[in-house]
Amino acid sequence: MNLIAKDSRITAMGMLVEAYTSLRTVLEQELHAHTGLSGPTFEVLLRLGRSPGRRLRMNDLAVEMHLSPSGLSRLVDRVAAAGLVAREACETDRRGAYAVLTAEGARRLAEALPVHERGLERHLAGALDPAELEQLTALLRRVRDHVRAEAGPIVAPLR
Amino acid sequence: MNLIAKDSRITAMGMLVEAYTSLRTVLEQELHAHTGLSGPTFEVLLRLGRSPGRRLRMNDLAVEMHLSPSGLSRLVDRVAAAGLVAREACETDRRGAYAVLTAEGARRLAEALPVHERGLERHLAGALDPAELEQLTALLRRVRDHVRAEAGPIVAPLR
DNA sequence: GTAGGGTTCTTGCGTGTGCAAACACTGATA
DNA sequence: TATCAGTGTTTGCACACGCAAGAACCCTAC
Numbered sequence: 001m002n003l004i005a006k007d008s009r010i011t012a013m014g015m016l017v018e019a020y021t022s023l024r025t026v027l028e029q030e031l032h033a034h035t036g037l038s039g040p041t042f043e044v045l046l047r048l049g050r051s052p053g054r055r056l057r058m059n060d061l062a063v064e065m066h067l068s069p070s071g072l073s074r075l076v077d078r079v080a081a082a083g084l085v086a087r088e089a090c091e092t093d094r095r096g097a098y099a100v101l102t103a104e105g106a107r108r109l110a111e112a113l114p115v116h117e118r119g120l121e122r123h124l125a126g127a128l129d130p131a132e133l134e135q136l137t138a139l140l141r142r143v144r145d146h147v148r149a150e151a152g153p154i155v156a157p158l159r
Numbered sequence: 160m161n162l163i164a165k166d167s168r169i170t171a172m173g174m175l176v177e178a179y180t181s182l183r184t185v186l187e188q189e190l191h192a193h194t195g196l197s198g199p200t201f202e203v204l205l206r207l208g209r210s211p212g213r214r215l216r217m218n219d220l221a222v223e224m225h226l227s228p229s230g231l232s233r234l235v236d237r238v239a240a241a242g243l244v245a246r247e248a249c250e251t252d253r254r255g256a257y258a259v260l261t262a263e264g265a266r267r268l269a270e271a272l273p274v275h276e277r278g279l280e281r282h283l284a285g286a287l288d289p290a291e292l293e294q295l296t297a298l299l300r301r302v303r304d305h306v307r308a309e310a311g312p313i314v315a316p317l318r
Numbered sequence: 319g320t321a322g323g324g325t326t327c328t329t330g331c332g333t334g335t336g337c338a339a340a341c342a343c344t345g346a347t348a
Numbered sequence: 349t350a351t352c353a354g355t356g357t358t359t360g361c362a363c364a365c366g367c368a369a370g371a372a373c374c375c376t377a378c
Contacts, residue, residue, distance in 0.1 A: 007276075008289070008292055008293065008296070009279040009280065009284050009292065010279065011296055012283060012295055013182070013279060015295075015296050015300050015303065016178065016295075016299055017183075018299070018303045019175065019300075019303045019306075020175055020176070021225055022302075022303055022306040022307060022310070023172070023175065023302065023303075023306055026306055026309075026310040029310075040334085057356085058356075058357065058358095059355090059357080066180055067335080067336095068335070068336050068337080069357065069358080070335075070336065070337075070338095070358070071334075071335050071336065073358055073359085074334075074335080074359095075334085075335090077358095078334090090356090093343075093344070093355090093356080094342080094343060095341095095342060095343045095344075095355070096343090096355095096356060096357080097356080097357065097358095117168075120168040120172060121168065123302075123305065123306050123309060123310070124168050124172060126305060126309070127301050127302045127304075127305030127306070128298065128301060128302065130167070133167055133168065133171050135294065135298065136171055136295070136298045136302075137167070137170055137171045137174050139287065139295045139298070140171075140174035140175055140177070140295075141174050141178075142286050142291075143178040143182065143282075143283065143286045143295075144174065144177045144178040144181055144182075145286075146285060146286030147178075147181040147182055147185055147282050147286070148181060150185075150282060151185040151188075151282070199364090216326085217327065218325090218326065226365080226366095227366050227367080228326080228327065228328085228366095229327085229328070229329080229365080229366065229367075229368095230365050230366065231327095232327065232328055232329085233328090233329095233364075234364080234365090236328095237364090249326095252325090252326080252373080252374070253372075253373060253374085254325065254326040254327065254371095254373045255326060255373090256326080256327065256328095
């Protein structure tokens with residue numbers, strides 16, 4: 001049995017794992033060091049901040065974040081306990097709930113955004129020139145779209 | 160505050176996250192459906208299987224898997240409970256321990272490998288032609304190396 | 319030889335997450 | 349209107365992981 005696996009697909013997968021892991025790790029470390037925010041907390045603020053009314057339905061936020069509904073519910077609990085978001089009832093569907101950015105949440109987000117941008121600039125844009133970055137984006141998009149098409153829409157959780 | 164973030168770096172990061180997440184998810188689902196093995200368990204078997212003597216020091220395995228020593232210790236507990244690996248004392252350093260593939264572990268690995276290969280073939284190689292795959296690998300490697308160089312060697316855990 | 323600082327691994331504890339069930343509500347059908 | 353299958357959210361539980369501390373051991377310096 002040959003397990004040496006010098007196969008180009010395995011190498012590509014390995015690089016995907018390593019690039020992703022190292023980039024995500026360093027970005028989260030810097031973010032936490034400069035703002036005290038965890039990765040998931042920042043992502044909640046970011047996604048709410050760029051949504052109309054600075055709010056999002058719990059379910060939509062869960063899908064965007066590749067989190068199960070229960071996982072998101074508790075993440076919002078924690079972010080809400082920190083005062084950065086609030087829950088708001090949905091007017092048209094009484095089962096529904098929104099997560100809304102608070103003023104304090106918006107402030108913390110404004111503070112964190114430049115840190116995130118700078119990290120991306122240094123660690124991602126610093127590695128590749130603009131044309132290469134476009135190339136990388138295009139290739140990754142093809143992979144994502146292909147996986148989603150082949151595998152049906154069951155591509156959410158399982159971390 | 161403009162949060163629309165059409166910025167190419169943010170897009171690139173988004174694609175990295177989505178390509179990685181969807182690929183990893185679909186591969187783990189298929190693996191589990193066909194072999195009953197979880198992703199981390201399979202990775203343990205794979206790494207041991209391609210190592211000389213089909214064994215690896217716990218610490219080395221932890222580093223390879225981007226896992227903390229304690230996380231790996233317990234992962235090996237579980238895989239050992241399933242009978243697929245065993246712990247073995249190190250002859251030259253009595254603090255040390257090896258994880259070794261058992262016969263049953265080798266059997267299950269041999270069974271799982273084609274499933275993994277086929278998944279990679281379908282979902283990764285199926286999205287890109289060979290030249291593009293090389294290109295992707297090269298770009299990702301540049302990102303990884305750049306991050307590691309910039310950030311010092313503190314790029315392990317934090318999931 | 320023995321002291322002491324560094325290492326390898328494991329264990330106690332806290333935490334973040336998924337799954338399944340519970341709950342509240344909606345919307346379509348009769 | 350009454351019913352009922354389906355949807356949106358939260359909660360109970362289990363589990364995998366990281367951190368810090370502990371235990372056993374190595375190795376160098378004296």
